[in-house]
Amino acid sequence: MPVPLIALNDGTTIPQLGFGVFKVDPDETERIVTDALEVGYRHIDTAAIYGNEIGVGRAIEKSGIPRDELFVTTKLWNSDQGTQSAFDAIDLSLEKLGLGSVNLYLIHWPRADLGLYMETWTAMEQIQASGKAVSIGVSNFHIPHLEHVIAEGSVVPAIDQIELHPGLAQRPIRDFARNHGIAVEAWGPLGQGKYDLFGMRPVADAAAAHDVTPAQVVIRWHLQNGIIVFPKSNSRERMAENFDVLGFQLTGTELAAIDELDQGLRVGANPDEARF
Numbered sequence: 001m002p003v004p005l006i007a008l009n010d011g012t013t014i015p016q017l018g019f020g021v022f023k024v025d026p027d028e029t030e031r032i033v034t035d036a037l038e039v040g041y042r043h044i045d046t047a048a049i050y051g052n053e054i055g056v057g058r059a060i061e062k063s064g065i066p067r068d069e070l071f072v073t074t075k076l077w078n079s080d081q082g083t084q085s086a087f088d089a090i091d092l093s094l095e096k097l098g099l100g101s102v103n104l105y106l107i108h109w110p111r112a113d114l115g116l117y118m119e120t121w122t123a124m125e126q127i128q129a130s131g132k133a134v135s136i137g138v139s140n141f142h143i144p145h146l147e148h149v150i151a152e153g154s155v156v157p158a159i160d161q162i163e164l165h166p167g168l169a170q171r172p173i174r175d176f177a178r179n180h181g182i183a184v185e186a187w188g189p190l191g192q193g194k195y196d197l198f199g200m201r202p203v204a205d206a207a208a209a210h211d212v213t214p215a216q217v218v219i220r221w222h223l224q225n226g227i228i229v230f231p232k233s234n235s236r237e238r239m240a241e242n243f244d245v246l247g248f249q250l251t252g253t254e255l256a257a258i259d260e261l262d263q264g265l266r267v268g269a270n271p272d273e274a275r276f
Ligand code: NAD
Pocket: 019, 020, 021, 022, 023, 045, 046, 108, 139, 140, 161, 162, 186, 187, 188, 189, 190, 191, 192, 193, 215, 216, 230, 231, 232, 233, 234, 238, 241, 242, 268
């Protein structure tokens, strides 16, 4: 069964299920992304700060998969906010990836304390116009940051990539994004393994009912909620498990029970407080 495509507000589409490489060791990235591509993933999410764009690029090149069958995202790091530094950052990322363009370029964090994300967004618009990024978006933006960019920018972000898992369901941002044509991507979709999500009753019960794993249930919950998701694993078995989620459907009752797990449980930094 093919991975569903989500339509973005700029007329392009994105595979709803991908593979993320946060904390993937740069020395192992080529092998791990090669595994992911062999398993069937065609959407890779990296970032300049992960330090592994070179490995991602090598795996892509070695795979021989036509460029137009792949969706590649990278992100502009906080210290590169500003106009010229953004232009330099995309050039360096493209050089490391060995690509002429990325499918999606994101501002990694708003870092509103720097006072630069609006200027950076204008630079992102120019990067998009130059063709170096087909789509542009943001990450870790809260509603006020999105409102600011929508009000003052020329382009509405195609994507907001935020921490999102059953314990932190982010309803207000998802509702705002839907109303403004912004697609939502989940980072830490499995809670980064930092709380016992897989042992929670609604997840465990649905896994038993469908004879699948708890991780597969959580990925399905994301997919059936229209969220774009790219769980990370260094293990090829788990990559395959996380990709094998298109052959079953959670019921409305199961989805609603998982929705009840929302408790504002953040496993990463709060974007309003992040100072890295
Ligand atoms: P995740 O929720 O995908 O959790 C990854 C962890 O879950 C792995 O360490 C692995 O041990 C475990 N895991 C994976 N598959 C499993 C399975 N089938 N069964 C049991 N355990 C399993 O967390 P993540 O990697 O932080 O998030 C996914 C991607 O989101 C990242 O790789 C990265 O691309 C992106 N991300 C973005 C930001 C941001 O600020 N924009 C921050 C963090 C991550």
